[in-house]
Amino acid sequence: xxxxxxxxxxxxxxxxxxxxLLFARLSLAVxxxxxxxxxxxxxxxxxxxxRILAGLMRPFSGEVEREGAMALLDExxxxxxHLPLGRALDFWREVDATxxxxxxxxxxxxxxxxxxxxxxxxxxxxxxKRAALARTIxxxxxxxxxDEPLNGLDxxxxxxVEKLVAQHCADGGVCVLASHQPVxxxxxxRLELAExxx
Numbered sequence: 124x125x126x127x128x129x130x131x132x133x134x135x136x137x138x139x140x141x142x143x144l145l146f147a148r149l150s151l152a153v154x155x156x157x158x159x160x161x162x163x164x165x166x167x168x169x170x171x172x173x174r175i176l177a178g179l180m181r182p183f184s185g186e187v188e189r190e191g192a193m194a195l196l197d198e199x200x201x202x203x204x205h206l207p208l209g210r211a212l213d214f215w216r217e218v219d220a221t222x223x224x225x226x227x228x229x230x231x232x233x234x235x236x237x238x239x240x241x242x243x244x245x246x247x248x249x250x251x252k253r254a255a256l257a258r259t260i261x262x263x264x265x266x267x268x269x270d271e272p273l274n275g276l277d278x279x280x281x282x283x284v285e286k287l288v289a290q291h292c293a294d295g296g297v298c299v300l301a302s303h304q305p306v307x308x309x310x311x312x313r314l315e316l317a318e319x320x321x
Contacts, residue, residue, distance in 0.1 A: 129191030129265035129297045130154045131176060136185035138171045144183065145171060146319040153299055155265075158292045158308050161301040163316035169301040170197065172316070173270045176299060191297065194264035196272055200255035202243045208254055209239030219262045226261045233257050233283060248275035253283075260287060267291060267298040273306070 130153065137147035145168035153159045161169050174180040176187055177195045202211040216226050230236045233253040243251065252275050259267065267288070273281050281304075288298050289308045300306055 128155065129189075129295070131187075131189045131191075131193075131266055131297055131299065133176065133182075133187045134185055136172070136175060136187070137183040138168055138175060138180075139183035140168075140171060144321045146316060147184075147321050149185070149316075149319040151299075151314055153297050153312070155295045155297060156292050158288055158298040158300060158311055160306045160308075160311050160313045161299060161316060162313055163303065165303055167316050167320065169303075169316055170270055173197065173268050173299070173301050177268050189266060191265040192262075193266040193268055194259045194262040195268045195270070196255055196259040197270045198274075200251050202251065202254060202258075204244040205242065207240050207242055208235065208246065211243050212239075212254065212258060215258045216261065219258075221261045221263065225263065226257070229257045229261045232260075232287060234280070249277060249280055252276060253280060256284065256287075260291075265296050267296065267300075269298065269300045271302055272300065273302050273304050 132152045134150050136149040138145045151159060161172060163169055171180065175182050177193055212226060216223065233256060235250065235253055235257060238250065256272055272284055276284065285307050288300065292298055
């Protein structure tokens with residue numbers, strides 16, 4: 124699958140949680156080389172929309188179509204807290220069939236190559252977030268869904284994430300990034316979820 128052919132589109136999406144309709148009539152299109160910032164306050168429905176886009180949750184109405192494999196980063200890093208970081212990531216590297224050298228390159232990019240012997244439970248929130256991001260990026264999927272990837276990161280780490288997203292899109296990838304924080308990526312499109320709240 125060539126990243127330059129990747130896209131993610133949603134048409135007239137509505138999301139219901141219990142008896143409450145979170146948002147409705149939401150449409151978006153993110154083509155190869157584009158990054159979309161889903162903006163809005165905490166609890167407005169950004170994570171629910173990301174799960175719908177990832178195919179993990181069915182929309183109340185509307186449809187999603189995509190071309191290309193997706194990698195999702197959400198609030199659950201899914202790393203065994205009892206293992207050293209290197210072994211925890213190796214588990215996913217084997218599951219994802221990721222070449223070891225690709226993971227090594229990504230770990231260097233996010234600044235974790237010196238922490239591979241540290242048990243995951245001793246890592247800071249920001250370090251765990253960067254580890255989960257490394258696993259997501261290393262999958263090699265053309266479509267990235269990043270749910271609050273900047274939470275817990277210091278200024279330097281935020282800049283690293285923004286640079287990785289910019290490079291991914293410059294290479295023809297697609298990125299949807301949900302964040303209540305500002306995001307600085309060239310050519311960024313923005314969708315304010317509050318406009319679709321019922």
